[in-house]
Amino acid sequence: MTDNFWQTLSLEEMTRTQWESLCDSCGRCCLHKIEDEDTNEIYFTDVACRYLDEETCQCPHYEMRQSWVPDCLTIYPDWGDKFNWLPSTCAYRLLYEGKSLPDWHPLISGDKNSVHLAGISVRGRTFRDDKIAQEEIYQHVITWVE
Ligand code: SF4
Ligand code: SF4
Known part of the structure; x- marks a missing residue:
């Protein structure tokens, strides 16, 4: 894997392995969210998907997750405004917004x-x-x- 690839490659240019390594396993995207229909503002809750491993904060069914939860998200490099659905700490959103990864990120x-x-x-x-x-x-x- 290229050193510091996240600083030199766009999201579109990353390999699958590089892309997947951006996920820090925070589990925040597995929290239920409520969207205000008038303002489109997203509110997070502390209610997590029933399948989320509460210790590792990872999905035990990651590769087949839509079979378990049909509306479970798949993140794409060309998501555009949809990156707002992710928490502000998420590496995919940070890089989309042109920001750096924080010191606590595993990479x-x-x-x-x-x-x-x-x-x-x-x-x-x-x-x-x-x-x-x-x-x-x-x-x-x-x-x-947030
Ligand atoms: S919010 Fe982002 S970094 Fe956290 S688990 Fe979800 S995809 Fe991974
Ligand atoms: S199916 Fe897996 S990835 Fe999807 S919300 Fe549930 S725990 Fe998270």
């Missing part, structure tokens, strides 16, 4: 655990969506993602 720190140590991941902070009644979701809006 910078060399340590996959740094995303948890920095308090960025959702580890220990979520409820599973199969344990929450749908009408309760509005009580779970959080501000620690």
Whole structure:
């Protein structure tokens, strides 16, 4: 893998391996979100997909995830404005916005655990969506993602 490829290649130019390595496994994109229809503003909740591994914050069904959750996101380099659906700490959104990766990102720190140590991941902070009644979701809006 090219050293610091994220500084020299566009999202479109990256190999699949490089692209996948941008994900820091924070688990934030697996939180349920609520969109204000009038303002298009996105609000995150602390309710996570039932399949998210609460310890690793990774998806145990990643390759086949749409078979388990049909509306689970697939991120594409040409997503454009849709990068706003991702948390502001997400490497895909940061690079799309022309920003740098933070020090806690595993590609910078060399340590996959740094995303948890920095308090960025959702580890220990979520409820599973199969344990929450749908009408309760509005009580779970959080501000620690943004
Ligand atoms: S928000 Fe971004 S960095 Fe975090 S798990 Fe999702 S894709 Fe990976
Ligand atoms: S299926 Fe996997 S990737 Fe998709 S929301 Fe659930 S845990 Fe996250």
